Amino acid sequence: MYRLICALLVMSSVLKAQQTQPNVLFILADDLGINALNCYGNQLVESPNIDQLFESGMHFTNGYANDPTCAPSRAAIMTGQLAPRTSIYRVIDRYKTAKNAREMRRYMKYLPPVSAHLYSGNSGLCPDKLNMARVFNTNGYATAAFGKWHLGTGTSAMHNIGFDEAIETKNHFNFKSIPSQNDYDSLVYNADYCTKKGIDFMTRSVQNNQAFFLYMPYYLVHAPFDPKPQYVRHFQNKLRGTEYEQERVIDVLAMIRSLDDSVGELMQALTELGVDDNTIIIFTSDNGHYRVKDNNIFALPYKGNKGDVWEGGIRVPYIFKWPEHINGSTSSDSPIVHVDLLPTLADMLDLKMDKSHVMDGISLKKVLLDKGTVSRDIPLVWFYTNYSGFNSKTKQFQSKWVNVIQHQHYKLIEDVETAAFELYDLQRDPVEQSNIISEKPELAQKLMDKLEMAKKRCGLPMPLKNPEFVR
Structure with a gap:
């Protein structure tokens, strides 16, 4: 009897430890725009499971990606840092x-900052840099990642960066896995x-x-367009x-439906495992939605798409759930951006970190737990250095080097x-229909000054003159 009581006490202590240390499930969609969910207003979309998550937690109405393309945003999520600190500026x-690269360079006045290469061996996110996986690992968590990485190969690959378990996957049907797996067809x-x-x-x-x-x-809802046939027919x-x-x-609607199915399965698993009440769920996307054959339906009502610093290219959904801590059916208009995720989780869970x-982000713990507002001393900034989409006839780029700062409700684009x-x-x-730069010159100058301070604080290199520039 004595041994049985001791065993029960030990088991109770272990279970209590599990119950008091919350789990974290972080779901990241790919190219999912602000208007690509039913709960965010698109009635064409079928996303019942994400809608349920939306209703049971807090969603943000001013959620942003740190970049209108994926790699810089994913680096920001993992490190809490902007591109000048991670050296991942572009895909x-x-x-x-x-x-037509040679012709492109003839029309580039400046050369953008050097970006870590994502497709060659031992290159990408620095393996020695503190990241979300290592933070949780050093605080006693079991860690794993399954899906799209896009932050490097070799020593920078997902399975080498700090997760206990990790499998990178690419595409939808007939997908590739890194390290290569043999348990699927x-x-x-x-x-x-x-x-x-x-x-x-x-x-x-x-x-x-x-x-x-x-x-x-998840790789959803990124191209290639390879949805399940039954949802296409539907x-x-x-x-x-x-x-x-x-x-x-x-x-796209069919692919969103598949994404929603996976979210539903994860949520159901938490319930069946009995840890739903002790798990923080985060759902967001890496950047805004791509344009679908001249149809901007998944980014409306905002201007722009993936690859633009217009709101349609950088606004993304954010949903948080933590029963008995985050009130259900609530919303916040506080700005939130990818670099806020690591400091927020560290603050909410009291995680020890390398000081x-x-x-570059802030903790939104007070907002999430309904304990007050948060002041953002550091304005939101974007350094988008991607020269692409060059038109040989017009000699214009679809995207080029622009810097952006947003303070309070004003947004300045350089x-x-x-x-x-x-x-x-x-x-x-x-x-973003009315450029008011001429109406508010003093405000514009203040934002320009703040932008310059942000560049220096983050270490953004000065533009270098391009020796091939001829125009």
């Missing part, structure tokens, strides 16, 4: 690799595979009475005869090539 240097859907791996990891962690951090960066029937009966719109690691500025009042003009 790829198109002004070096494109077929070409008919298995990437998202389904990653979800199964994630649930298996959570199950083992709970069985071992160990708190877990699970990072689920939306074809649903939209027949409407203005939205377009192949690509239907493909020498500078973070065109580095032309030294021209634009100013928008997002409170009165959220769709």
